[in-house]
Structures are given as structure tokens and as C-alpha cells.
Amino acid sequence: MDEAVIVGAQVVAGHDGSAELLVTLRHANGVEAPVQLDEATGLKLMAACGASHVDELSGQSWRRIVE
């Protein structure tokens, strides 16, 4: 089944003064779009992906966000 894949991630400043995770997704139709996750969600995504470095998120399924 086609699904969105993370193709990039970086740490950016968030609205509430914390670090947030800006994730770039490549959707099944080839379109790439960014989405910014708050700190708690970003940390959860990294843990779900087994990533200790933001670069390790590339190539992971976006489905991980709900795991």
C-alpha cells in the first residue's frame, strides 16, 4: 500500500519557546510537504523510529507517527 515517507527532518524553534521537529514528507503521488511537530510529538516520533539523530528519520514511514 502506498504511504507517505519521511524524506527529511530538522530541529526548529517552536511558537512556545521549545525545540520542534520539522518533518518533510513525500506522499504517494510524489508531492513533498513539510509538517511541524511539537516537542513531545517529535520526541515520540524519534523514539518510535528508533532514531537518536534527526537524520535517521529519513526513509521511515510516516505511519510511525501513530505508533
Place this chain on the structure above:
Amino acid sequence: MFDVIVKNGLVVDGSGAPGFKGDVAIKDGRIAAVGKVTGEARTVVDATGRVVAPGFIDPHTHFDVQLLWDGAAKPALEHGVTCVVPGNCSLSLAPLKIADRARLIGMFQQIEEMPPEAFTEAFEWTWEDFAGYRAAIEKDLSINVAPLVGHSVIRLWVMGPASQERAATPDEIKAMQDLLRECLEAGAVGLSTSFVDVDENGRPVPSRFAQFEELDALSAVLGEFGRMLQIVPEFYATDITIARIDQLAELSLKHNIPTTFSPVFDNAGTPNSVPRQIARVEEQFARGARVWPQMQTRPADISFSLLRPSLFFGRLPRWMRVLRQPLEQRLAGLRDPAIVEKMIADTGPDEGEKLLGRLVLRGGDAAPPELAGMTLSEIAKARGETPARALISLSLEHGLDVAFVSANAGHEKTERVGPMLAHPLVHIGASDGGAHLASFATYGDTGYLFSEFVRKGHLTLEQAVAKITGETADIWGLKDRGRLQPGKAADIVVFDAERIDRAEELPIFDMPGDGMRYTRAARGIDTVLVNGEVAYTAGSYTMARAGVVCV
């Protein structure tokens, strides 16, 4: 005989017109004359070498609670702000039934980070309706207030706990319309709503359960009064924000109302985001809609301590692995010399000088107060350590409760943000004054507008003044404010164009219950008049209490 004459200043009247040397005379709280004024006054303010401008208007604050014990909304007034708009992001302190107070306090604490004593000890909670809240704050105001009413509290009043569970029925929507109408008649400047905020338990605030039909019905009531709809869109995703811009445009056109949204951030990671939002706003204004993107002047910072995991370490895998462990294991890791040596080595051959040296210790927590405001590099040198080692050892010495800030981490490129702020359709605001108390200072954005963007040539003095006075008053329908013209309310700030700025961020303990907040003092502000009375001068607040609810 005038009450006050502000003499010999550079009069920048809030219209955007070139400044001119002259005087401003005041009688009975209103501007009586502008230009070369002859005659006497009981009080003369010498403005030689200074700018004389309308008082600044801050259109996005959360001073709802603070105004109940501090009618100056300190330090907003000393920064030249003479009118604040509280009640943003769907939350206001009225209308609110007694039974719902605890629920709302939780939501406010999530946003404002105020200690519980602020709600239980600092004021007498006497009201339920909006008129009652207005009366409670009006007793002791030295700043003007144009309060929004929050969509979440309107929902909470009508639906109770179901407001955080489901869509409203047609009868409930009708009841919300009636309640909103009552609030607008009592002096609300508009309605705020949020598609993002959560309560203290992480649950969406009530406004997020509304269907479009509900927002449409409430906007119809705003249309009866020509009042503002303020929203917090899903700012983490540009395309959703653009969809909200389109939705706001439909509501603006259908009901003939102004609308505004924030935050609007420029970030290196999404360089096309703000340009795309502004382009969409331009298209919608061309159709006749009024959708004002509200942009803050100050850069965004990143704060963290080792007490909790932080994405700040997202490029340092070993730090990330140690810090995301439960507290006991985290402490054990940070006390293990073998692990620490590897962590330090990961920060580079200079052991973190380049990577971490510019971090600033924030203070207000368990750290020694005398270190507040120092860079990690300075602290490390004083301790005879390298920055990475000092970060770990100092944190361990104080139970890890030592916060650092990485300043200017977003919305920080003046050459990009300056032209955005100068754009005729960008509304300068979004300070969040009175919120995020324990996270960062939300004061002094107006000073920063002049120090960073006017003095560096991105906006003219007149343009910047107009943006935060006359144009803001026009956007919000504050007909009596924002310009130095005969007949207008005499809200005036006298400042030094070469010195106006925000001071360093520092922790102070002036909240109820000795609660801490980060704040910034003002620089370059000589005198502030509110409704013709001197409310702040020579570095001190006066006893004047001339502020009003000015809607």
C-alpha cells in the same frame, strides 16, 4: 488652559505621514491641538529631541488575569503600550459560570503558565457575565483594554462538559449567538477561536469541537457589530493555514467582518511558508476580504534543561539517548565518567565552545541567580571547564533544573522578516503578552521593532509607528485611538528614536504566590500618557488610573 502640553517633539502622528516638529495639547483626556500650540497647561512635558507618537496598541495578549491585580499590565505600559487586547486564542475570563471556573483555570494555566495562586488569592472572583468582568478590571486600570471574548468559554457556558466532546446542536448554536451578542454589547472587541490549543490534560479546548456552521453563525453576530474574528490556525502546516485563510475570507466577505490569524513565523526550514501565506492574503484582499496575518517582531528562542528530554539535542545522538531515559537512569548516565567523556567528545574538538558556548543561562529555576544572563562559555571559563562539561556538571549540581536558551533560533533573519513586517497587509502584533510566563518574555516587541527594523532601515520611523498605532486601530475598529488628531483620546508615548528597545530577558518573582516570570524592561521610553494622564515617566509608574475599556 490645557491640562497637558507635550512640547517641542518630533510629532509622528500614527497616520504614516512624515513627522514634524511641534506640540500636542491635551484637554479633558483628549487631544485638543497638534502643531505649534500657544497657551498654558497645568503640566508641560518637554519632548525636545524625542518622538511624540500615539500610544502603541498590542493586539494579541493574554493579560486577562493579570489585569485584575495589575491595571498597568506591567511591563507593557512602560514599553509605550497604551492599549492591550486580551482574550485571544479562544480563552477569556468571561462569560463563565462558577461551576466552570476550575475547568477554565486549567486551560489558562496551560497557556499563561501562571501559578494557581493567581486565580485563588490575587483577586475576588465576583462575576459570571462579560459585563461583570469588565467592571472588575475597570476599577483600577492605568492602561486601556479592548477585550476579546473567547469562543471556548462561550461554548463552555452553553454546553458545559459537552463543549469538549461534540459538535453543537442548532439550539446550542442559537444560545451561543445570543451570548456572544450580549458580550459584544458589554464591550467585547470581537471573538477569538483556536484550532490548535489544548488544556492542561492535553485535550483540545472547546472551540476545536466546533463545526463550520457554528463559526459561521457566530461570525454572523460579529457582523451585526462589525467586530473582529481572531483565530489560531494550524500553523504547523502551511497548506492547512492557507485553507484557514480561505475560510476566514469567506466569513469576512459573507458577514463583512475583519479577521486576523497568528502566529506567522518565518523559519529557515520552511522559507516559502510566510511568502505563500502573504500571497494568499493578497488574493483574498483583492476579493474584498479582510484577513490580516498577525506577525510578531521578536525572534523565537529555544529553551531546554536536562530535566526533560529535548529535541535541542536532535543532532547529538549520544546526548539524545542519555537524556530521553527516565530520570534515575538519566542521572546515572550523566554521572558516569565514561559516558560523559563520550558525550563531551561528540560536541567537537572545542568541547562545545562553538556548538553550545552561546547558550544563555536563564535563571528563575534552581541555578544560582548570579549566573542568569551569562553565556555558557562565560560560565565554563569561570568554572575552569569547557562548555559541554559545564553544561553537565552545573546541571547535576542543581538537580538538572537549570534552563538554557538558544536565542534567535527562528524568525530571526532581519533581512527576511523586515520586508514582511513592512508589507501593507501584515499586521504587527502577536506578542502573547502575559502568556508563556515561565518560558520566555513576551514584552518589548514594540521596542524591538524600532531597534532592529527601523534603525536598520527596513521600515521608516513613521511607517513603524503607523503599523502599531493608526493601522492597528483601523484594523480593530478602535475609532478613538491610534492617531494624534484633535478629538482623539490622548494616548501618547514620548520616546528616544535612537534608544528605544527591549532590555535583556530576566526572571523576576512578581506573580501572586511569588511566582516567577521572564520579563524585559523598556529602554528609551520617557513618558507614557493614557487618556491624557501621565501613567509612566522617568522610569516610574505614576498613580494615574485613567485606563478604560475602550471599545
